[in-house]
Amino acid sequence: MWTSPSPGDSRPRRPTIANTFLLQPIGYVRSPLRSRQAAPRQGNEGAPNAWLELDQSVGPGLDRVALGQEMVLLTWLHEARRDVLHVHPRGDRTAPLHGVFATRAPDRPNPIGLHRVRVLARDGCRLEVGPLEALDGTPVLDLKPVLAEDEA
Amino acid sequence: MWTSPSPGDSRPRRPTIANTFLLQPIGYVRSPLRSRQAAPRQGNEGAPNAWLELDQSVGPGLDRVALGQEMVLLTWLHEARRDVLHVHPRGDRTAPLHGVFATRAPDRPNPIGLHRVRVLARDGCRLEVGPLEALDGTPVLDLKPVLAEDEA
Numbered sequence: 001m002w003t004s005p006s007p008g009d010s011r012p013r014r015p016t017i018a019n020t021f022l023l024q025p026i027g028y029v030r031s032p033l034r035s036r037q038a039a040p041r042q043g044n045e046g047a048p049n050a051w052l053e054l055d056q057s058v059g060p061g062l063d064r065v066a067l068g069q070e071m072v073l074l075t076w077l078h079e080a081r082r083d084v085l086h087v088h089p090r091g092d093r094t095a096p097l098h099g100v101f102a103t104r105a106p107d108r109p110n111p112i113g114l115h116r117v118r119v120l121a122r123d124g125c126r127l128e129v130g131p132l133e134a135l136d137g138t139p140v141l142d143l144k145p146v147l148a149e150d151e152a
Numbered sequence: 153m154w155t156s157p158s159p160g161d162s163r164p165r166r167p168t169i170a171n172t173f174l175l176q177p178i179g180y181v182r183s184p185l186r187s188r189q190a191a192p193r194q195g196n197e198g199a200p201n202a203w204l205e206l207d208q209s210v211g212p213g214l215d216r217v218a219l220g221q222e223m224v225l226l227t228w229l230h231e232a233r234r235d236v237l238h239v240h241p242r243g244d245r246t247a248p249l250h251g252v253f254a255t256r257a258p259d260r261p262n263p264i265g266l267h268r269v270r271v272l273a274r275d276g277c278r279l280e281v282g283p284l285e286a287l288d289g290t291p292v293l294d295l296k297p298v299l300a301e302d303e304a
Contacts, residue, residue, distance in 0.1 A: 019291070021228050023173040023262050044301050058261055061237040063251035071253075074264055076173050085213040099215035101223075101295040109210055110175050110293045112226055112264065116301055139171070141262045143253040149196050149268055150302060 023076060025139035026061075027054035027125070033135050036079055040133045041090060042104075043115055049130030052140050059125040065143070067122065072150070073115040074142040075134050080111035112141065175228060177291035178213075179206035179277070185287050188231055192285045193242060194256075195267055201282030204292050211277040217295070219274065224302070225267040226294040227286050232263035264293065 031050035033039045040047045052073070054062070065071070084107040086097040100108040113134060121128035127143075183202035185191045192199045204225070206214070217223070236259040238249040252260040265286060273280035279295075 019177060021175040021177075021230075021291070023175060025171060025173075026261050042299065042301050058237065058253075061251040061253045061260070063238065063249070064254040065251060066254075072266065074262070078173075085210065086215065097215070099213040099217060101210075101213045102216040102218075102297060104296050104299060108213070108294060109178050110226070112294055114224065114266070114296065114302075139173070142260060142264055144256050144266065145254060147194065147256060149194050150266075 023141055025076065025141060026058045027052055027140040029075065029132065029134045029136060029138040029140060031132060031134065031136040031138075033133070036135065039135055043117065043131040043133045045133070047131035047133040049120060049128055050132040050134065050136075052127045052129060052143075054125040054127065054140065056125050062122070062125070062127065065119060065122070065127070067119055069119045070146040071117055071119060071129070072144045072146055073113075073117050073129065073132070073134075073140065074144070075113040075115065076139040076141055077106040077111035077113045077134075078137070078139060079135065080106040080108065082107075082109055082111060084108065113138070116146065175293055177228065177293060178210045179204055179292040181227065181284065181286045181288060181290040181292060183284060183286065183288040183290075185285070188287065191287055195269065195283040195285045197285070199283035199285040201272060201280060202284040202286065202288075204279045204281060204295075206277040206279065206292065208277050214274070214277070214279065217271060217274070217279070219271055221271045222298040223269055223271060223281070224296045224298055225265075225269050225281065225284070225286075225292065226296070227265040227267065228291040228293055229258040229263035229265045229286075230289070230291060231287065232258040232260065234259075234261055234263060236260065265290070268298065
């Protein structure tokens with residue numbers, strides 16, 4: 001764990017095996033969206049519905065997820081660049097450069113996507129949700145119910 | 153990538169190196185909260201403010217993050233169990249068991265924390281935010297501005 005730098009502090013400032021974490025996808029997105037160029041930037045900008053195909057090993061984790069419920073879907077934006085720290089927001093090259101943490105751009109050091117979706121149907125370990133701007137084949141990391149705090 | 157199972161499909165159903173992803177923390181939380189027992193369950197339940205100590209290598213990513221701005225902070229819940237699929241919501245053992253994806257419990261396959269915070273101060277690569285229920289030493293993964301869509 002990093003601490004505040006101090007004279008003579010020789011602790012590593014770069015990631016090492018000891019301070020990295022391994023994500024294992026719990027499933028994948030099945031969507032008609034096949035390319036980043038075709039995908040809307042946010043789900044509420046005309047995105048289609050999609051199916052989340054979850055691995056059978058995590059199926060029990062869906063117990064009491066309700067149809068109609070609003071969820072935050074977390075994905076791994078597998079086509080993103082991780083070495084980018086500045087972007088033009090929404091790809092508008094006339095807009096000034098912003099730090100990636102001031103934007104929702106997919107390109108960022110840990111490209112985790114947040115998507116607010118509604119649960120539309122369930123078939124075993126398959127969950128239909130929408131609207132979703134994520135591409136077909138996008139790895140799914142997590143699903144969480146929306147809290148009042150998210151909208152505070 | 154997984155596909156729908158079909159007879160004779162021999163593709164692996166378990167994570168392999170090819171379908172796992174490595175997270176590298178961009179920094180760490182500095183907070184007076186030192187134990188999971190002492191931490192509120194959500195930021196709006198009396199959590200303190202905290203400092204995010206970001207690595208200098210990602211500092212430029214903070215350009216145009218504004219004081220007073222509301223952000224979604226993503227953390228790695230390093231004390232969580234990843235092999236849990238059912239929990240009693242909010243630890244209430246009189247409540248029926250829920251699948252972890254129907255709750256915001258920290259214990260889940262990919263224990264990524266979502267925290268809605270306000271930016272209170274900045275000092276170089278250190279950002280004061282609050283309120284935050286994450287423990288001291290929690291790895292920081294990402295910061296994103298809150299979108300209208302998050303509150304739709």
